[in-house]
Each structure stands twice: as structure tokens, then as C-alpha cells.
Amino acid sequence: MPEKISEDLFNNLVETIADSVSKQKSVSFFEEEKSNSVVSGFNRLFGRQRPVHHILGGGKSADVLLWRNKKISASFLASATLIWVLFEWLNYHFLTLLSFALVLGMVAQFVWSNASGLLNRSSSQVPRLVLPDELFVSIGRSVGAEVNRGLQYLQDVSCQGNLKQFLVIAVSLWVAAVIGSWCNFLTVLYIGFVAAHTLPVLYERYDEQIDGFVYKMLDQFQNHYKKLDSGFLSKIPKGKFKLKKHD
DSSP states (O other), X not given: OHHHHHHHHHHHHHHHHHHHHHHHHHSOTTOOOSXXXXXXXXXXXXXXXXXXXXXXXSSHHHHHHTTSSHHHHHHHHHHHHHHHIIIIISOOOHHHHHHHHHHHHHHHHHHHHHHHHHTTOOOOOOOOOOOOHHXXXXXXXXXXXXXXXXXXXXXXXXXXXXXXXXXXXXXXXHHHHHHHHHSOHHHHHHHHHHHHHHHHHHHHHSHHHHHHHHHHXXXXXXXXXXXXXXHTGGGSOOOOOOOOOOO
16 A cells, blocks of 8 residues: 555655646747736745845845845855855965965055066056955844854744744754765855855845746645555554653
């Protein structure tokens, strides 16, 4: 009985994926929304009712993640890729790159300040690079606020007594730990950075297809779980354990 149910689950899963792919091929992804009533009545992933841009904060960071300005988004992604290639593929170290950058900066300033004398020209003032204090204060406040928000969320999940949500967070952290054992921290950050710059824009463009596919898959799993529960799991005897009192 369990083998038959598992086989039916796999077959229906394959059929669901095939139906979803065929429907996506028959409909152009770049078609405009037909009407607001259809969109509002469609099931949204995770119960979403607001636009993706509003969920991501609606500011400049959301514009970057959703590629509102392609040049800025591409420059962020290219910079992250360059940093990852330098540290992972070319095996550079942070101190090495920092030392090289400082040496190049000093050489450029030295040539600038002495080139005027060699060319018999009036000396020109070398521009100085000064980072404002407000920049570091703003970065520190932003990082601290995000860390406190994450800690508060984890503490709320632990103290509210919602077992389902607690298990979801625990399993997610366990998956993150497993992924971290496969690769180093920089690679994990790069994967998360690339996902943050690709998944939201893909979901915003193909939200109806993704929502329909996910909800159809969830319905299939729910139906087969009910069959498995009624045919196999419900027949497992449940024992009652009583604590013995010791005198």
C-alpha cells in the first residue's frame, strides 16, 4: 500500500510539472495582465496581496533588486562576481588586495604631485580622499537594526509556541548549516546575493505561472498525504505512556 501511494505521488508530480511546462510554453510571458479582477482573484504565493516592490521595502534597494535601473543592478552583480572570483578562483586574500590597492593609490598620488615639477609646470594640488563619519555611522546603524530585527524574530518564534513555524525555522537553519559545510562563508554570501538579484525579478515577471505551479503542487501533496494518512498512518497504533510514581 505505501509503495503504491508513493508511485502514484511520483506519477502525479511528473504530470503536474509536464502540464505546467506545456501551459507556460503556450502562453507568452511578456503578455500584459488582462484585468485587475483576474489578478486580485488569483492565489498569491505566501498569501501575498501587495506588489513585490512594496514587499521589498519600496525604496532604492527594491529598485536595485528588481532591476528598475539595469546599469546599477548589473554593476552591483558584476562587482560581487568580481570579488568572488578574486577570493575563490584566484585565491587572493583580503590583506593582499588591500595592500595592493593602497600601494597603487600612493603611487598615483606620488606621480601626480611630482609630475608638475618634472614637466616645468605649476604644482597642482593632489585630491584627497576623505570618508565622512556619517557614512560609518549609517552603516553601523543599518547593520545593528537588521541584526536586532533578526534576533527579535527568532525570539518571537521561540516564545510564541507555534510549533509549525518553529519547526520551519529550525529546519531552515539546519539546511543553512548543511550548505555551509559544503562551501565557505563567502560562497554562501555570493549565492544569496545572486539569488536576491535574480529570484525577485523573475517572480515579479512570471508571478502567475509560479503561483499556479506552486499551489498545484501543494494540492497534489496534500491530497496524497490524506490518502497516505487514511490508508497507512492512521492504522499505526498509538500507545499511551504513563509515568510511574515512585514512593
